[in-house]
Each structure stands twice: as C-alpha cells, then as structure tokens.
Amino acid sequence: MIQKQFFVNGVERNIVVNGKDTLAKVLREQLGLTGTKVGCGQGQCGACNVILNGKLVRSCAIKIDKINDGDSITTIEGIGTPQKLHPLQKAFIKHGVTQCGFCVPGFIISAKVLLDNNPSPTREEVREWFHKNRNACRCTGYIPIVDAVMDAAKVLRGEMDESELDFKMPEDGRIWGTAYPRPTAVAKATGTLDYGADLGLKMPEGTLQLALVQATVSHANIKNIDISEAEKMPGVYKVVTHKDIKGKNRITGLITFPTNLGDGWDRPILCDEKVFQFGDAIAIVCADTYENACAAAEKVKVDLEVLPAYMSAPAAMAEDALEIHPGTPNVYYVQNLEKGEPTAPIFEKAPNVVEDDFYVQR
Ligand code: FES
Numbered sequence: 001m002i003q004k005q006f007f008v009n010g011v012e013r014n015i016v017v018n019g020k021d022t023l024a025k026v027l028r029e030q031l032g033l034t035g036t037k038v039g040c041g042q043g044q045c046g047a048c049n050v051i052l053n054g055k056l057v058r059s060c061a062i063k064i065d066k067i068n069d070g071d072s073i074t075t076i077e078g079i080g081t082p083q084k085l086h087p088l089q090k091a092f093i094k095h096g097v098t099q100c101g102f103c104v105p106g107f108i109i110s111a112k113v114l115l116d117n118n119p120s121p122t123r124e125e126v127r128e129w130f131h132k133n134r135n136a137c138r139c140t141g142y143i144p145i146v147d148a149v150m151d152a153a154k155v156l157r158g159e160m161d162e163s164e165l166d167f168k169m170p171e172d173g174r175i176w177g178t179a180y181p182r183p184t185a186v187a188k189a190t191g192t193l194d195y196g197a198d199l200g201l202k203m204p205e206g207t208l209q210l211a212l213v214q215a216t217v218s219h220a221n222i223k224n225i226d227i228s229e230a231e232k233m234p235g236v237y238k239v240v241t242h243k244d245i246k247g248k249n250r251i252t253g254l255i256t257f258p259t260n261l262g263d264g265w266d267r268p269i270l271c272d273e274k275v276f277q278f279g280d281a282i283a284i285v286c287a288d289t290y291e292n293a294c295a296a297a298e299k300v301k302v303d304l305e306v307l308p309a310y311m312s313a314p315a316a317m318a319e320d321a322l323e324i325h326p327g328t329p330n331v332y333y334v335q336n337l338e339k340g341e342p343t344a345p346i347f348e349k350a351p352n353v354v355e356d357d358f359y360v361q362r
C-alpha cells in the first residue's frame, strides 16, 4: 500500500491505496465517484475518461502509482451537478445524447478537454477529436453528439444564450413529438445514475459479488458445462447455470409478431444447448469478492462443438447456412421492399458512380 495526496475536482485527497489498482478503481471504489464508468476496462472505449492535469486520460488504463502527489484530476462530478449543469451537459440533454447514457460522462469529459484547448472547433474537428480519442457510443449515434458539442461551444463563446439549451414546454403542454428530455437525462449527463456495477459498490457489506462466464466463440453447441472446480475456489458461494433457472429458461422480446417464423422463445436466459453469439452468458459465479468471483469464473469448463460463425445477415442467409436457432429458419422475417422509380437517369448524369452490395443491421 502507498500513500497518495492529490486533488480531485478541486478537493485535496490524502489516501492510502494499493499501487497496482487503476485510477478508475480508486475513484469509484475508494472515493465513491461512480460517475466515472468502466466499460471495456482495457483502454478502448473512453467511458472511464477523466482529466489529469488538463489532459484527457483513460482512468482504467492508469495505475494509481503513476499519479504524482499534487496532481489534479477532474471527473464528471467536477464538471457540473444536477442543480448546476455545465453547458456541455445541457447540450447533451437537449440533443438526446443520453440514450442508455453509459458513454456520456466519458464523452462530456472528452469534449471538455477539446473545448478547453480549441474553443471554436469545426464539426470536422469535433469528429476528428472523438475519433482520435476513440470515444465509443453504441446507441445514440455520433451526429447528435457533434451537434451537442457545437452548441455548447457557442454558449461558452457567448454566441448563444444558455437558456436556448433548455427544453421549452409547448404552450399546449403536449410533449409527443418534441425533444422532451428523457427523465433520466440529467442523471446520465452528470454521472449520478447508477448502473449495475455502481449499485454493486453501494450494496451492504457482505453482499455477494458476481462474475459472468461468457462465450468466447460466436456459435457453438454446448456439450457440457463443468462447474466442479469453480465451486471449490476460495470465497465461492454458488455457481449458477441454466439448471438453476426456475421455470422456462427462455426470454422473449418484440419478435413474436405473427409474420415471424419463430415462436419468439429462442433466447436462453443462461445458455443451455447452444452459444448464439460472442459474449453469451453461460454461468454466474457468486463469491465473497469480485476478484474471487472472477478467479472462479475462469475455472468453469465449457465443452463446445464450435459451429460456423455467421457474422453478417448475408452469411446467415446463405443456402448452406446452419439454422442458428434450430427449428426457426434463419430468414425468419421478410420485409417487403418498395423500389420506386429506376435511378438510371440519375446515374447517367452523375460524374461518378459506385456500385456494390451493401447490408445494414436489422
Ligand atoms: S473503460 Fe476505460 S477505456 Fe473503456
């Protein structure tokens, strides 16, 4: 253990830490600043961004022993509060960037460093910044994020009144079809919304900690799941598999329309017979500490018959493709296409024409 003295959001902190812990872990677990999220934990996604001495850094990738005494760290909690939002936070709310919201603190921190160094960025420079710093958002899409940064920059330059970022209730009071902020938007933009890992840190002492055993292949038949060694690992209370699920080990979503060829009950809660995608949950280890749960999760042995991985819709639609969900055709729903007028005359006038096959998500 080592003693460290540094500043977090302007407050001097004097703490004893394990030098091998990451800055993210110390911020979240010792200082309770759970606005700093950990997504990948491997320096890839930017969810854990903080500002260290004016520079953007990934707190999951910095060991606390690399923080020098007297260093200054800013987390999302130091940018603004629910009562006093920073223009970036207001703009992210206004532009609907707060979807699941998990990436938002990291994006706002990143944007803060950009605007501190370049108060008048072009849209391209904002895009380039997020690209260079590899900020990832899996649900909002990036256009509203750039819109939000451009608006916040205008407010900070004094070219736009901050009140323009506030939602104005229509006179008739109807919010349908408006940009009414979702109820959790402020909490997401300020890092005060608790996600699973945050709640896990706020449970009473003695609460079991969980680690998932996840598939590391994209498609396979499961021949056996052996938990015997994992059960004997230190601190393990239980290893939960599909056999422990009460009732039907299946979940369904919005895929039960009569036009679909499946019955909608093809997804297991915990995998039993097949792995359908990389990361599928196979078992849950419950232990006294997260570290013990993770160590035991490594000992769960999953015997697989690996099957061809279909990484695109066209691959899964190929005639010789295996049925991914046995009993349900891979083409389980057909969307009619309206093709409209032929575009050939437009092509003839175009200076350049590119033709190819393209596919998108569902
Ligand atoms: S959690 Fe640190 S970069 Fe993804």
Ligand code: FES
Residues within 6 Å of the ligand: 097, 098, 099, 100, 101, 102, 103, 104, 136, 137, 138, 139, 140
């Ligand atoms: S809002 Fe969900 S990851 Fe960005």
